[in-house]
Amino acid sequence: MAKKVKLPLTEETIAELKAGDNVLLSGTLYVARDAAHKRMVEALKRGEPLPFDIKGQTLYYMGPSPAPPGRPIGSAGPTTSTRMDMYTPRLLAEGLKGMIGKGIRSEEVKTATKKHKAVYLAAVGGAGALISKSIIKSDIIAYADLGPEAILRLEVTDLPATVINDIYGGDLYVEGKAKYRK
């Protein structure tokens, strides 16, 4: 059974999440991909504020297909998280608490995730049509000039995801593979 989880995440919720848990996320989250990550980290390096308060928030690594008339968004599944790895530790240090993407993270990201008591979740890649059904609102909030890579704020209801890296050092990719390897 999937756990219902409210966004933004609280410390208590994060403490309850274990690698391998299925969750249904509801609330607000932010969408950012490589180009937006790069710009956010560059802003931080210059001592400038981020375009939104990232403390306690969750980022979804995603680049949707265009929204057809009458829908908030098009197909909206996760993209490969690796491309964000070089920027992620800096954002975790700023207070980022949740990340949703797909695929393994670097050791640096895993260490930083644990250290800052954050959590990494995966959504099913290639299930963009299904996932889009749980997105009820999508707004561009920053970096509009990046086009499809602008930062979005989403309102979601029961967005399905699976916990990959928890605060206890659990790693579903590593544990799952070991369990079924022959």
Place this chain on the structure above:
Amino acid sequence: MREIKAGAVTGAISNLFNQANYELGEDVLTALKKARQEEESPLGQEVIDTILKNADIASNERIPLCQDCGVAVVFLELGQDAHIVDGDLYTAVNEGVRQAYDEGYLRKSMVARPFSERINTGDNTPAVIHTDIVPGDRLKITVLPKGGGAENMARLGMLLPSAGRRGVVEFVVNAVDEAWSKPCPPVIIGVGIGGTAEKAASLAKHALLRKVGEPSPDSEIADLEREILEKVNNLGIGPMGYGGRITALSVHAESFPTHITSLPVAVNLQCHSARHREIVL
């Protein structure tokens, strides 16, 4: 000489990319349902259920199967007695791609100047076009919108001939193991063996067009495909890498004679969102 209008090519390409991006083929659906029966891991079973449900939603509600609507890969088999009129063939193909991605609400993912500015071309062109000249007066068009996540896990190895069959199996299995969760497993594994570096790579891509689960007509290759599939499915990666039995749905290999000093092997992974469609004009 039979005439085929360029406009007919454009229309066909546009339809095929639309169909491919909204409807998963019967062969893929059948393979996924079989995989659902065989998968032992509860999380893996749920992933396959999600993929099947996604396919339903995509076709019933007209939402693309995946937000990554791919690079527009197009295979053309042009009969030598066919004559394209009222325009040139590749312009017609690219116009079809433009129409499909623009009017079909598909994501445009192509960027020009790949190692510097990476500017989106705005209409998902140019297509990557492979053309074969064949006997006859028909034009067979196959489209394969290819997602980046899986394409990025492609590998080419120039093995020593002494590596032989074992070397080939090892190379492919390692490629899948290293790709791990990234290419959105369960995958279909395209393998090209022989020829030259670029020939092997193109065979591996072409092999993905075969119906999922259909073995090679060459019994030696079919045997190799079975062995690779068994080994890959013992890796434990499982659906989406959450751990499980089904890492690949199928292995498709193609082979070509090669140089006495060479044994090229290419691997091209296709994610479970295995979208391809064909038509003969």
